[in-house]
Amino acid sequence: MTVTHNTLKPWPRLASQLVHTLERPWLSAIVRKSAVEDTLNALHPLLSLDTVKARVVHITHESPTVRSFILEPNAHWQGARSGQFVRVQAEINGRRTERAYSLSSRGGAQRLALTIKRKEGGLMSNFMHQQLRVGSVLTVSQAEGEFVLPANEPLPGKILLLSAGSGVSPVMALMRELHEQEYAGDVCFLHVCRDASEQIWVDEMLLIGAQMPGLTVVTHLTATQGRLDAQALLATVPDLAERATWLCGPAAWMDQVHALWAEKGYASTLTSERFGGGPTVPADAGTPVSVVCERSATQFMTEGAQPLLVQAERAGLAPKHGCRIGICRSCQCTKKSGTVENLLTGEISSAPNEEIRLCISTARSDVTLAL
């Protein structure tokens, strides 16, 4: 969703004109945009020319491993639809690190809620759990994603909200939206977690349940009831075929549900959100992988283990370059996603939005470049 000038609030509109002016070469020779941004930041940590910054106003310990962070965004925030996510940026040990988090709050809410599970050894989730305090400021993107309820048409009569583990965040946002809209249809909220200690929002669900006669809440505890496979799912929700379903949970489990839909040929919609399945095992060097170049709108397959610069040139692109041995950085470009190996150091990295040198990087998975 792109927002035009006219729909912006007064300050963001003024700021975006200011940014435009500051980017003129003659003016940026006098004052850099980064200097203005730093000055604003020193005046107030939420002030910015063009970025959404959000202050932590409250932290809730939902369970031993899950916390919710309630954020108050600055004027650049353009709102969200329930179920969407934001990309959160934090500087961790000097490095800007970015991860996507679903909003567990309703789209229309003034304050944003992120509900984050601490992953053993995970960079961002541990940072959030350990370093964030009330008053900390994070940089967040505008809302993105298609995991939303239908906008300009009536809601389906029967709905299944199906979540497992931390996948409950965007599903809860949908639940809250249905509650807000006083949805009168039949909705089943089925959440899978290990045991009762991992169950969150119990009180809120009771409250919502009392106000929504059509709501059934089912919690499936895998520690006692075993995994919720296709059979168990059909047993729990016999009218599955009739329910428009919103699904979020571990990748392998979601694949099973999708397979069930395909196998049975259900006509009802199945909408899902993927959190991404942790670090992928890198492909062997030289395995053909797909490279997508965004700016030039091209896609090609790699051949052999040569660096991406050579591969791109073979595909007919002409990336900027100089030394071709990793010294000058002329060939540097942003890797949006995927795993690459640095041929000089042997380092393998999968971080999103990372600057890489094409002349010394080989692809070890499908990659997307800003090129």
Place this chain on the structure above:
Amino acid sequence: MSFATPPKLSRAQVAEFQKEVDAIRNEAMSRVGQADVDHMRRMIHICRGSEVAGRALLHFGVGPLSWAAGVMALANAKILDNMEIGHNVMHGQYDWTGDPALNSQSFEWDIACDGEAWRHSHNVVHHTYTNILGKDRDLGYSLLRLTDEQRWKPRHWLQPFANLGLALGFQYGIGSHDLELGRYKHGAISREVFKPRLDAFLGKIKRQWLKDYLLFPALAMWSAPRVLAGNFAANLTRNLWTYTVIFCGHFTEGVAIYREEDTRNETRGDWYIRQITGSSNLEGGRLFHIMTGHLSHQIEHHLFPDMPSHRYVEVAPKIQALCQRYGLHYNTGSLFSQFATVMKRIFVHTLPPRALSPV
């Protein structure tokens, strides 16, 4: 002075040397983190503060003392911006932070040299072909004769004056460097390549002049002459200082010069050795190192151009010890003594070769 005799190391020794240098690099790079960004941001803050203070003193101060203080503060800002901040950021030493304000490919600095031109002439040409005669265009800046291997021409009689001119207008020297004017005149570069380079160079000069010699003086109204002179003096101070430091990096006595054919099948180990023997260091304290943008550690900078520069201080003793073990010359000295050898070289090579040899 003649071409470097390649250090008498066997292939196995060069390979071993490469491994040891890599180990020093990896150890230092593994510790890069918050402290490095904090250092750079502190430098940027000091630089901004110094610029604001300098311009304020020039605009609102009265009397010669505040003028001189203003010049020093503004020169300090420009030196920090060019040396410790701009040069290092543009090498990509902070690209790992993901901070767009510290991105090597978009950084622009307060000097008459266009950032993009610099990235080419310096990062690509000079750092790749360091001290290879005919390839490293920083060798004498196509203006000076610094080795017997460069053919003497009558214009070299004027070399001391050319050198003085280069020192005074150093920012224009490096700004026009990537134009490759000489090669354009000989037809080695087409107009299509030359024209955009010229436009970039003139565009950058225009913006710098607009700022320092038009806008700020005009804002000062009746103090315009004072501000104009102050800005000019600050630019001049910066020029002389950067000239001094940079000339001491590669043009001192004992720095090796290479032939292209000797560097064709270079391994990274060979490349490391060329960087070490082709560079020279300056000794001094922390403040001195910062004011030179850590080009006082030219050797370490050439080995590890993308290592955050303030870490050169901690890797230098290890590199020096390594050089000693392998019998490589580690060229270091005080600013004064190193600069004296540079001047000597410039004057010696002013004379045609036969004037030196007894008849």
